[in-house]
Amino acid sequence: MPQPVLLLGAGPAAYGFPLARIAGIHPVILVDTTVPGWAQPFLSGHLAADPEREAETAGTIARYADGQRIAGVLTWTRGHLVTTARVAGQLGLPGPSYEAAAACADPAAVRARLALHRVLPDEPGDADGPLVSAETVVLDDEVRIAALTRTTPGPPGRLPLRHCVHAHDGLLHNRFLRQTVERAVRALGLNHTVAHVGLRVTGRGPRVTGVAPYLPGDLIPSLVERATGVDLAEVAVALACGTGVDLSPSRQRAAAVRFAESTDSRQRRRRMYWVVEGEDVAECDRALDAA
DSSP: OOOOEEEEOOOOGGGHHHHHHHHTTSOEEEEESSOOTTTGGGOSEEEEOOTTSHHHHHHHHHHHHTSSOOOEEEOOOGGGHHHHHHHHHHHTOOSOOHHHHHHHTOHHHHHHHHHHTTOOBOOGGGTTSOEEEEEEEEOSSOEEEEEEEEEEOOSTTSOOSEEEEETTOGGGGOHHHHHHHHHHHHHTTOOSEEEEEEEEEETTEEEEEEEESSOOOTTHHHHHHHHHOOOHHHHHHHHHHTOOOOOOOOOOOEEEEEEEEEEOTTOOEEEEEEEEEESSHHHHHHHHHHO
16 A cells, blocks of 8 residues: 655645545545545545644654654645645655745745845736746756646735636747746755746746745646646655656646635625636637636
């Protein structure tokens, strides 16, 4: 039987897709204070600990690992990056270093690191440029963009309106974008991870809006797989376990998701979404407009 992986923090229910994929490869032990109902079917166990409490959680995991070999450690929660890096280090497992995780956990530190390496940040004056994110795989000596996600923002403080991934996105061939992504990843000292690198494409070149060294949410891993065939969840767990990854695309399509929110009589928000795929972006747009 495969050795288990530890997941620090369940995250929101939108992570059900990658969690199901990871659970099909390794048993998953959730490290969190509680187990949400949506995650229960995909888990093989639970360690009751608060990943925000770094030393306490590291001790709990050390005691568990004393009688059980662990294959890898993952998180998709920014607030748990430092604890995840500490645990991976104490177990001798791959992943971003403690220093890199600490920097990525603090948006101000991210901006400072990027500025130090002359990676240009997004600014208010660039607001007219389109938003994209590079779904990036960071190996020891290589930074590869598996896909680009284009985002149409929703109202301030609300959900994004749409995400779209196209296997033939023309920006994949933009050398300035690719250079910006690689420089951002190197500036933060990342390795052995999937990273979600946010960018705004302006007339003066790409500007970095943020870097998250973990699987993205909002069903983006599902869109990437539908459009390209690359399973980012499988890649993420392989990197965490130190095994080989396959980034060969097997599909040449487009996929998109549209989000919406409604409010019930008790003023509770309900999140809705529609996922489509097609031969190109125009076909996806037509399907979402009809949904």
